[in-house]
Each structure stands twice: as C-alpha cells, then as structure tokens.
Amino acid sequence: MTTLDRKKAPSFQQVNNIKFLDVTKTHLDNGIEVNYIDGGSQEILKIDFIFNAGNLFQSKPLTASSTNQLMKEGTKKYSSFEISEGIDKYGSFFEVENSYDTATLTLYTLTKHLSNVLPYVKEVLLQPEFSKKEFEIFKENAIERFKINLEKVSFLARKEFMNAIFSEKHPYGGTVNINDYSKLCLDDLKEFYHNNYNLGNCNIIVSGKVDKTSINLLNTFFGKEITSQSTAKTQGDLNLNIDSKKVYIEKENALQSAIRIGRIFPNKLHKDYFGLQVLNTVLGGYFGSRLMNNIREDKGYTYGIGSGILSLKNTGYFFISTEVGSDVTKDALIEIYKEIETIRTQEISKEELDLVKNYMLGQLLTSCDGPFNMASLFESVNEYGLDYEFYNNYIKSIKEITPKTLLELGIKYFDKSELTEIVVGKL
C-alpha cells in the first residue's frame, strides 16, 4: 500500500456546468401570468403569490406589513380559525411575508391536497375581511413583539441604519416607532389592500411536482376572476439621501455593541453589481472573508461578522453587521475600517481571488439545487424584468473579473467618508 500524503490536497475542479431547471410561462384564462418550475422527486408544491405591495407602496409606516398579516385573519366566508384549520387540516402551510418592494403569500402543500386548500387561499387573497376584532388582537400582540425587539441591540442598529441611509420620507427608510402602532387605522389597511392586492398586480410562481392538474386547479380558482390593472403607486420621496451619518445610541448595560456600517449601493440592474458581489464576498460575504478572519478568527472580538448587498427595485444598499464585546467596540471599528481601506488600496492576490471565485460558483450551484431553490433564484430576477440570462452573465463576470477592476470598484464605492456608521451599545 502506498503511503498517503495527507499534506497534499486532492485534485479539484472549478464548477463549470450549472444546470438551471426550466421555467415555463403560461397564462390563466383571464390573462394572469403563471411561471412554473417542475422538478424534484417529492409530491409537493410551493406556490408564491407575489404582489407589488411592499413598503414602497405605503404612505404611513406599518401599513404594508399589517395588511399583509391581517389578510389571513378572517374573510367574508371564513373566520380566522376556519382558515388556519382548513389549511392545517391537510398538513399545508400558508405563510405571509412583507418586504421593501413586494408582499408575498406562500402556500406549501402536498400536491394531493392542493384542491382542498386552494378555496382558503382564494378567500384570503380576494375576500379578506379586516375585522375590527382581529385588528385589535393583531395590533396588541404586534406591539408586544416590537417592545421586545427594541431591547435587542441588533434590531435597533438595523432600524437606525435604514433610517440613516434613506431619508425620513423615503419609503425604505422612515423609522417605525411604538406610537405608529396606535396610529394604525383599519381604513388605511382596507385602502392599501384595495389599491395593491388585485390579481392584475400579482405574479404566481409554482415550483415542485407541477403537473397539468395543478395548473388547471389554479385556473379553476383564479382564472375566472376579473382582474384590473393595479392602481398601486410608489409613495414618498424616492430621492436618495447620500450624506453619510454617524449615529451612536448608548445602552448602559449592554454586554455587546451592535455595529452597522454601509451605504446606498447599485442594484441588480447596474453594470457594477457583479463585481461588487465579488468584492463583498472578499470583504465579508463568507466564512473565510477578511472581516471574519480579522475580527473573529484573529482578534476574537465577535461571534460573527458579515457583509451583504441587498438589491431593491429602486436602489440597493451595502451593509456590514456584527455584535462585538462592548469593551472592544472601538478596536473592532478600527479593524473594520482597516479592512475597508485595504479593499481600495491594494489589489487582491490571485490566490485569494481564485478561492473566492470558486467559492461563489460552488454557492451558485447549491442555490440552483432543486425546484424550490430555483424558484427563489427566478423570483429574485423576475421582479426586475430579468431572466436566467442574468445568472449566465453572473458566472461569466465572476470568471473574468480581475484584481485591477476590483480595486477600481473599491476606490469608487468604499470611501470611508461616504459610509454611514451605527453603533448601539457602548463605545
């Protein structure tokens, strides 16, 4: 037997071939577009109903998210209990989610139970009641959750950060305060629903074991409804406030400080987006990133630190986020800025860049694994009017990008004077 050289890594290859599961576009009888991705071996389905009904469309804080959550709490025909019971009975799950741009209602079900649960889904989407009784319960419990969140340094830092990089009047900014809950009024929710939740303003994405029957069922339940064009309008002032800020909120007894550093950034539609994704990965986008290596693995200041780019319809933002021991807050900030400065002063070595490229391609392969993952990938470009070509470009850009281009991007986007900094805890 030959001795094994344990110091020598086995040979490997860069991910070359990523197979995207096909998306098929079809229309219900009334013209509603349905995209579906058939795949996987389980007899299960995920159906997303995506509306342009996120915060972007609200004129008062909390309207979008409250409308989204209250829809399930009772309809013309069914009580809140009957809806939950009707869906739970078949082991299905029906979840709602509100984000900056969109509001989504997602059904997870065994394919065999689709026809049993769609009546409830249809009622929730088309006939929500918004009763006073349910509204009051929702509000009271939401206030309790909010009060608890206000005790978390990470929550406060995120909230302050959004408010600092966007102006008070921008729909992505606008801090929520506890008295915004008492200002919530049921008529605003009804109006928001009326303006934003019509089927003409809805994208349906189906993934899993999709067959003719499931599409026919969707047609039976949703294909006969009269749809109207959306009257949804974006609200507020979409101008971006580019002044950077420094905000420090002291929490006397904090054992850790939450730090957020970042700025407005290009979104998926911008030519710099792919390069910035690579740069973000180098800086804080994976376990081996420079921030992790320095702040956690070398200094032990934190349990974790990371950075990310969030793409939104009208813009995007970049953020670094961590919680560090309150006794080392200042030291951690110094080290974070050191790493940012290095991004814009030194070219990334070929070795590090190759590693990051391979890592990113491997992660993309993972995020294409199975119909549900694929549906998420599709959704996240479809809302920009893009298709899978986006990912082909992404792969190509990652493979081709050079240290020189990344340095140029670093200089352009990572100027310290343009970064907003939030610290909640102790300095």
Next chain:
Amino acid sequence: MINFDKFTLKNGLKVIVHKDESTPIVAFNLLYNVGARDEDENQTGFAHLFEHLMFGGSVNIPSFDEPLQKVGGTNNAFTSNDITNYYITLPKDNLETAFWLDSDRMLSLAFTEKSLEVQRSVVIEEFKQNYLNQPYGDVWLLLRPLAYQVHPYKWATIGKEVSHIENATMKDVKSFFYKHYLPNNAILTVAGNIDVEDIKQLAEKWFGNIPSGNAHKRNLPKEPKQTEAKRLKVERDVPANAIYKAYKMCSKKHADYHTTDLLSDILSLGKSSRLYVSLVKEQKLFSEINAYISGDFDEGLLTISGKLLDGISFENAEQSIIKELEIIKVDLITNNELSKVKNKIESTSQFSETSVLNKAMNLSFAELLGDANDVNLEIEHYQKVNANGIKRVANEVLNESNCSTLIYAKQTMPANN
C-alpha cells in the same frame, strides 16, 4: 423512502451512503457521539468550545475552511446536549476534499495556543450574544438546573457560566479529543449522486488507517422521578412578563415519544391549535404561546412558554394554561385534530427530504439511536398514535408535580446602574 447502504471500517467508523441522482451537490455529515451531557460538571460548555477548535487546523492541514471554500464547498457544525455534528456541502466532483479535510482532523488537531485563545473569546462573545445580551436569553440557563437535579441536561451546551470557558486549558482540550474523537465513536453519512463503491474506496483511503481507541462508556446519572412541583421566580429588565412550564417527558427511544410530540403539536402547532385559539385569540391573556418538546436522547422536557399581555396576572395566566391541560387530560381529542397534526408531520417530512443535507443528518442521528432505517419508519410511528394514547400521555406528563415553572417577571423598577 430514503434508501441507503451501510458499512463499517475495521477501525469502527460507521459509514452510510445515500444515493440521490437529482442533485449536483453532495452532503458529507460526520457525527461524533459526544455532547454537553458528557462534560464534567465543573467544566461545562466544553463540547461546544471543542467544536470551535475543530476548525483551527489539523495535524497536516493548517486551515480547514480555506481549502474547502477553494473547491466551492461550505460547512458548519453544531453541538447539542447529546451530539456534536459536522457537515459539509460541496460540488460532487470535489467530494474527495471533504474526505481529506475531515479525516485529518479525526487523526489529530494542530492544537495551537492561538486557536484556543481566540476561540475562547469567540465562544464568550457567543455566550453574550445569545444568552446574556438578549431579552429572555438566560431562560434555559435558569430552567435547566431547576428541572434537573443530577442529569447533565441541567446545564446548557454553551455552558453553565462564562468562567468555565475562560478556564479551559490545552491539556483539557487534548484529553477531550483523545477520549471522544475516535473513528469508533463517529458516524459518517455521504448523500448525493454517488456510488457506494466509490465511497467505500474513499472512506478506506482517508479514514481506514486512523487507529480506533477505547470508546468512552457513557454512564450518566439517572434523573430521579420528579414528585413535586418546582418553581423559580426571577426579575429581569424585559418589557413583558413571561412564564415557562417544563414537564418531564420520555426519552427519544421510548415508545411514547411520538405520542408526546403530537401532544405538543395539538397544544400549539399553528393558529388553529388549542392554546393559541383559547389563550391568545379568545381569552386574550398572552401575546404568544408555544408548546414544544426538547427532542433529547435521554428523558427530556415538554415545555409550554408564553408572554403575558399587559395587566394579566401570573396567577390568571398560569391557571388558564393548566385549565387547557386539564381538558386534554379528560376529553379525548377529535379525529380531526389528530389527523391534522399527523398530516403536518407527513408534509414536513416530505419538504425536509428535498435537501440531501437534511437526509444525511437524519440518517446519522437515526443510526446513532439504533438504526439508520428508522428514518423510514418515523411516519409509521406517528400514524400509529391514537386519541387514547394522547390522553394517557397527557395524564402522565402534564401534572404540576412533574413540572418546573419559571416565572420571568419584568422589573418593577428600572435597573439603576
């Protein structure tokens, strides 16, 4: 149905192989049969601290993460009271890298002082982030020692106190490694579009010559049967009062495990469940209420926890919970209720099987508990549960004399330091 092959290397390493042709990703899951329950009471948090040190380089390879990221892979690990589990996902073509990396750290670690020093700090920050600097974060640090007198479940995986982590020495680290990190104390599961013959060859090549050792014989003190109610009241700087009621329940291998799990689901899974409907929606006593089982290998806990709405007294809140429990102890649940929670188990299991990593983990856990094939019998066990069983278990478990209650009250005066 999850098909698999199973074989054991001469050194005792068990290997399970599951073929799933639908994915380009391979999951590589290595479970070590050691958890926080194996720690010394004066040195708690050690299994978890040790998990961190497993990433500090091994005897022949200075960095674990870097070579893995270089081949497009990603990894993580977790420690529970029962086990320590390490997992990797990576593109199929680069699978051998996982064998190379994980076999080397089973062989021996680098044991550098720097790594120990840094990971001690990292874990202390983790302790602060998740347990000390969060509202309600210390609940389990309080509830475990209240519920358990002698069994090591009386401390949390993060440890009883920060000083135990601060005091960990390199000598402790080494002896822990040589005691527990043995091929005959581990289970490897590989899942993806792979062939068992290839895995046999890779396992033999990389793990085959790692010497086996004397596997630690676990001999844990058995928790005596609880005979009277235990209570603890604390005051903390939190915005809402909360109550936690932890009832002793059977072990994971016990015949009543699945019944107890469904009992907790009937109480609180989803918005049509009993506690939610009665206590949150109808009586408006709680802003949230939950019931869940700990899922521990040894005798565990069924916990009911809730946050009280402003102006609701602890007495009222607690009595209303107990009243709901009395109902389920007296009246049989309906068929409708029972089939609802069974259907949820079925769909949750189907959704979980879309991931090769979940499948690999579940195979490993089941093998450790007795037989990997039990993953395929789980649903059957749940299907067999009936209304009489639920009533019987409710009567056995949901008694005050079997319960540890934590009253977590908001401070009447704000802290003044």
